[in-house]
Amino acid sequence: MKNxxxxxxxxxxxxxxxxxxxxxxxxxITLEDxxxxxxxxxxxxxxxxxxxxxxxxxxQVTHENRxxxxxxxxxxxxxxxxxxxxxxxxxxxxxxxxxxxxxxARRLLDSGELTEIQRRRFLxxxxxxxxxxxxxxxxxxPFTSVHESIEAATAKxxxxxxxxxxxx
Numbered sequence: 001m002k003n004x005x006x007x008x009x010x011x012x013x014x015x016x017x018x019x020x021x022x023x024x025x026x027x028x029i030t031l032e033d034x035x036x037x038x039x040x041x042x043x044x045x046x047x048x049x050x051x052x053x054x055x056x057x058x059x060q061v062t063h064e065n066r067x068x069x070x071x072x073x074x075x076x077x078x079x080x081x082x083x084x085x086x087x088x089x090x091x092x093x094x095x096x097x098x099x100x101x102x103x104x105a106r107r108l109l110d111s112g113e114l115t116e117i118q119r120r121r122f123l124x125x126x127x128x129x130x131x132x133x134x135x136x137x138x139x140x141x142p143f144t145s146v147h148e149s150i151e152a153a154t155a156k157x158x159x160x161x162x163x164x165x166x167x168x
Contacts, residue, residue, distance in 0.1 A: 009057035018053045104161035111160070114153055121146055122153040 012019040017028040034046045105126070108114065114122060124130045125146075130138070132146045139146070 007057075007061050009054070009061045012057050013054050018050050100164050101157075101161060104157055104164050107164070108153075108157050108160045113156055115149075118149045118153040118156075121149045122157075125150050 008019070008021050011021065011026070015028055017030040017033070020027045020029070031043060031046050034049070035041060035043070038045070109119065109122075121135055124135050124138075125132070132143055132150065136143045136146045
């Protein structure tokens with residue numbers, strides 16, 4: 001959220017009345033104003049309306065926050081497309097050795113040659129299909145850290161694959 005204290009939600013939430021912000025002014029409707037303008041209504045009606053306005057403002061702030069995060073996360077996506085990895089190593093698929101690639105991956109995972117971080121990120125990316133950005137977001141680390149971990153694991157996978165090809 002850009003500045004929570006200045007948001008319409010905060011302004012409305014922490015006011016006794018219902019607040020409307022216009023370009024040139026802020027208007028607050030108090031309980032007394034509401035009852036004077038609506039003779040058949042009660043204080044309970046006003047509180048329900050206040051709660052509804054709080055909810056609407058909260059939804060607006062939440063939506064704006066999601067939208068602004070989306071704008072930031074896709075900014076510069078063009079440069080990262082070249083770093084995106086397919087579900088399995090392309091060289092292995094092009095050789096129609098998918099079964100051997102899977103066997104190499106299984107052996108790699110069982111070998112203990114991956115660090116715990118490499119192993120976790122390798123599984124998240126290749127098995128669960130998460131992108132580098134999704135993994136970075138989930139773990140709260142920079143994109144480059146995830147990229148380096150998966151690339152190191154992929155290099156080890158290629159060694160396992162090559163040794164499989166030589167000995168089978």
